[in-house]
Amino acid sequence: MDAVSAPASIEELLDRIMEVSDGLPKRLRQCADYVVANPDRIAVSTVAEMAEAAGVQPSAFMRFCQVLGFSGFSQMQRLFRDSYIPAWPDYSTRLEKLRQSGAGSPSALLAEFVEAGRLSLETLTRTIDPRTLDVAVKALSEASMVHIVGLRRAFSVASYLAYGFEKMNVPTMLHDHVGKLDSHHAIRAGDAVIAITFAPYSAETVALAEAGARAGASVVAITDSLASPLRPVTPLLLTVQEADFGDFRLLSATLSLAVALVVAVGTANRERQNGI
Amino acid sequence: MDAVSAPASIEELLDRIMEVSDGLPKRLRQCADYVVANPDRIAVSTVAEMAEAAGVQPSAFMRFCQVLGFSGFSQMQRLFRDSYIPAWPDYSTRLEKLRQSGAGSPSALLAEFVEAGRLSLETLTRTIDPRTLDVAVKALSEASMVHIVGLRRAFSVASYLAYGFEKMNVPTMLHDHVGKLDSHHAIRAGDAVIAITFAPYSAETVALAEAGARAGASVVAITDSLASPLRPVTPLLLTVQEADFGDFRLLSATLSLAVALVVAVGTANRERQNGI
DNA sequence: CTCGCTATGGAATATACTTTCCATAGCAGA
DNA sequence: TCTGCTATGGAAAGTATATTCCATAGCGAG
Known part of the structure; x- marks a missing residue:
């Protein structure tokens, strides 16, 4: 073992x-992977806990500490305990503090947006109709190609x-309109289109959704209200209400919906392939 | 001694x-005074350390813990240690299970992702250091151009x-690498670069951040761990821990951070212009 | 002033944790 | 296939820490 000094x-420790x-x-x-991913747990855990969480024996974790140049776990832990920044007064208190710490300070703003994001997520599960979501997933998974705009x-x-x-x-196919290229003829019967637009609605997006519907593709809309111009185009309307802040729409809830769509469609496809 | 249950x-503890x-x-x-003033030390200290810091004997501190209804110091400490660790462990395993069980109806998936998003937002307020955020906002608002990659x-x-x-x-300027065009010579001294990358880190992003640093631009990194390759490039490291699901990173927290950055920089700029 | 109660400090004990050690399993090279 | 090395798991030893206990100091009441 190379007798190097402790970080x-x-x-220094991470470098090492x-x-x-x-x-x-x-x-x-x-051990290395776990420590890098969860450096915050070291200060408040025992070797046994760390080892279990990393999926190894305590002795293995000890060897790991020694490879890094420490005499043992305790020495490494001291490093983290000394630089320990407390996380508690738990969430709500902390958020409150963050908010008060200077009305317009960046961290106060962050607190606002975090809170807004949480609200959006809460309402999301209520505003999405499970049956519509099911049908949308089915339509997307049966499509030979998914167009996104x-x-x-x-x-x-x-x-x-x-x-x-x-x-x-x-x-x-992502219709990104780079170079103002409109590729709506790429959409064919049997395809599906996901159109996303929020007020004030983008004419190009609506146009592409309409073109898709005419071509015989199923259209799934992600939008912000029932008054959306996409409603006449398709019955598959997934509405997401998100907190606005001036021109800035938070997308936390919309993104979560997107992930859910992706995973649901992906697994449906896989199952279908395995089933055949 | 009144046999009350532990907070x-x-x-509850503070109330008590x-x-x-x-x-x-x-x-x-x-003891009471010291605990109220320095609650953050409890999780990472021993009784002996706490007692010394409070100016009392360890046995006195023990009595204090017991007066509060705890069996001893360890039980009280567990309260603080647990509150530091969020309910965040084995989230990915939970999702993995959900996925394997096949019971993942689209709306069940959505609920999972919503919950994951909420957790991510909670941890965001903890992992972001307000001072780093302040400095990052200042750097960005003083830049003559902001490059984003x-x-x-x-x-x-x-x-x-x-x-x-x-x-x-x-x-x-958004460096989108359309057509594999690398425009890193566009970055000049006095500019700022926002580089965003998560494991497995994208080489192009890191390269552009490095090029920016060499050109004399301030670099702000949005990444997922302290082990990020962007850490050697810049001290302005905003780390966001988000629940991963295979290849799918939820972006709720990251997006919230992005909005906060935008609004903070935008208002800082506006104030500066009005001030002049 | 004395008695009795409570508070206190320090030492003794018990417990939990860290650390080391050793036997064995796994693996690469001869 | 055998040999020697490294990695690993488990258990034992050592150490630090928590906890308890007891002797005594302090203090108020009679």
Whole structure:
């Protein structure tokens, strides 16, 4: 064992972990991964707890500490205990404090948006009709290709959906209108279109959804109200109410809906393939 | 001694301390005062350390714990340690189970993701250091141009930031790598770069952040752990821990952080312009 | 002033944790 | 296939910590 000195700060420690982790045996690697992912637990845990959480024996965790240059777990723990930033007065109190700490300070703003995001998520489960969601998933999973369109602030959601579907091996086309290219002739019967738009609604998105409907594709709409111009286009309307802040729509709830769509469609597809 | 049950939460504990502290003898009063003033030390200290810091004997501190209804110091400490660790462990395993059980109807999935999103938001307020956030906002608002880079799943966040900054009249360039075009020479001294990447980290994003740093731009990193390759590049590291589900990173918390950045920078800019 | 009660400090004990050690399993090279 | 090395798990030893106990100091009441 190379007799190196113990890291003197958490930074140094992480550097050292990065440095050695490639040449580490399996169990020690598990320790490294766990520590990097959960550095906050070290200060308040025992070796036994850390080892169990990392899926190794306490002795293995000890060896890990020693490889890093510490005399043992206790020394490593001292590092974390000294630089321990308390997380509690638990959530609500902390949020309150954050908010009060200077009305317009960035962290006060963050607190606001976090709270708004939580509210949006709460309402999401209520406003989404399970049956509509089921039908939408079915339509998407049966489509030979999924077209996705969403511009301006909805573009984040569109790009995330495109990424997710691609990862799930679902044939996907993201209509990003780069170079003002409108590729609505790419949509065919048997395809599906996901159109995302919020007030003030984007004309291009609505146009593409309409073109898709005319071409015989199923259209799934993600929008913000029943007054959306997408309502005449399709019965598959997933409405998400999110807190607005001036021009800034929080997308927490919309993104969660997007992930749910992706995973649901992906697994449905897989099951269908296995079933055949 | 009145045989009351132990407080079940930190709030209850503090209530109880307030309640009894008037009728407490000198040394026990010292303990009460110290605990109320430094509750954050309890989770990471031993009785001996707490006692010394409070200026009493360990046995006195023990009596104090018992007066509050605890069996001893350990039980009281567990309260603080547990409250530090969020209900966040084995979230991915939970989702994995859900997925394997096949019972994942779309709306059940949605509920899971909503819950995961809420957790992510809660931890966000803890993992973000207000000072780092302040400095990051300052750097961004002083930049003559903000460059944004984030690829793959981080692209949603990048595009949202670009949209938001543009709306806020902040000069912005989104490095989207369309056509594999790498425009890193566009970054100059006095600019700022926001680099967003999550494990497995995208080499292009890191490269652009490095190029920015070399060019003399301030770099703000949005990433998922202290082990991120962006850590050597910049001290302005905003880490967001979010529940992963296979390849699917929920972005609720990251998006909230993005909105906070946009609004904070936007208003800072506006104030500066009015001030001049 | 004395008695009796409570508070206090320190030492003794018990417990829990860390750390080490050893036997064995696994693996790579001869 | 055998040999030697490394990795691993489990248990034992050591250490630190929590907890209890008791002797005594302090204090108020009679």
